[in-house]
Amino acid sequence: MGRAPCCSKVGLHKGPWTPKEDALLTKYIQAHGEGQWKSLPKKAGLLRCGKSCRLRWMNYLRPDIKRGNIAPEEDDLIIRMHSLLGNRWSLIAGRLPGRTDNEIKNYWNTHLSKKLKIQGTEDTDTHKMLENPQEEAASDGGNNNKKKKKKKNGGKKNKQKNKGKENDEPPKTQVYLPKPIRVKAMYLQRTDSNTFTFDSNSASGSTSQEKEESPVTKESNVVSEVGNVGEESDGFGFFSEDHDLVNVSDIECHSYFPTDHGNLQQLYEEYFQLLNMDHGQFELNSFAESLLD
DNA sequence: AAATAGGTCAACCGCCCGTTG
DNA sequence: GCAACGGGCGGTTGACCTATT
Incomplete structure (x- = not known):
């Protein structure tokens, strides 16, 4: 059907969010609340897709997010x-x-x-008992059929992804x-x-x-x-x-x-x-x- | 020490569905 | 009834990390 993208992708940022972007988004939502995701980036001064903003808020910035180990x-x-x-x-x-x-x-x-x-x-997947669990596990490689893409070790750029861990708490x-x-x-x-x-x-x-x-x-x-x-x-x-x-x-x-x-x-x-x-x-x-x- | 394999998870993509006009 | 829109969802990707060789 080819639905139009949720927003124009031209000129929009992708990839990891910067602290500045996080701050802008958080500040905007604190002031105006959630919703209106499509227009939110523009109003908040973000060069992001509305969906990306929503996802970032829902999965990372929301104050009620409980991060860390699963009990x-x-x-x-x-x-x-x-x-x-x-x-x-x-x-x-x-x-x-x-x-x-x-x-x-x-x-x-x-x-x-x-x-x-x-x-x-x-x-x-099926929740059926396995006959040869070890084999299953081995054949799966613990990887959920996910194809592994290997990358060069590449620069260890700063990444916000682990900033929580860096606190070492x-x-x-x-x-x-x-x-x-x-x-x-x-x-x-x-x-x-x-x-x-x-x-x-x-x-x-x-x-x-x-x-x-x-x-x-x-x-x-x-x-x-x-x-x-x-x-x-x-x-x-x-x-x-x-x-x-x-x-x-x-x-x-x-x-x-x-x-x-x-x-x-x-x-x-x-x-x-x-x-x-x-x-x-x-x-x-x-x-x-x-x-x- | 360097290269590689394996693991983690934030973010993206595209589809679906409910709402609205 | 229909199309457009906004939001939500599940699947997938890929950057980065750690462990192993």
Whole structure:
């Protein structure tokens, strides 16, 4: 059909965002809110495609983004959700506040699919059990069929990509007590006073007062912490038994992620039961769609 | 020390879908 | 009903990093 590109590509910047661009985008959104992506770059003084701005904001600049290691329980939930929903990353991300679909997708492709194959748990595409998991893993090369392009080592130009790492502060996790929920992806909304709040209505039933509060300052909600995660979880057990409680100094990220085993189990079971209602794909799709209602 | 293989993840691309006029 | 538009999504790419040879 050849739809016209979302914007004229002529003269637009591509590639990694510079700190200056980030600042411009952040400043503009803080002042005017999200949306109007097509006209946003021009108004914000950015030589970027609107989609690129949206992506940068959604995946990197949003203040509620939880960067860093995926907790074992998140890991497990991703696996389970993937088994139910397939590659519907945005839906899965919607269950993991602070995580983006892109992050989860990357995490799946680079960690989980490989891990599951090695464990022989299942075919990560079909979720069927593998007969020869080791072979599968080996043949796959842990690369998800991704063709590897090798590049010359090239200049080690400064790259913003790892600037977080350069801080050398290990990613930290801070977890908030879950509110009674049917969780929904958290959307940042603008209030009349140009402050941002999380639209966690559907996610947590928060009051308007709560909304006035920056999530980052909601320290009172901090009730527990989860182990620093980069380590392997044991994969398919619901939680890793030996997963350590954390060290407060390792905590930083904020989340409403339910850390309680029971909550996660409940969430999963809720999904599972719905999927077992024997209503076929139509119901599955309806259910999936309903997740974000 | 240099070259290469393998891994990670930000960003792009193109399609799809809901909304609007 | 239709086309254009805006936004969202999943798949893919490629720059950069680390580990290994």
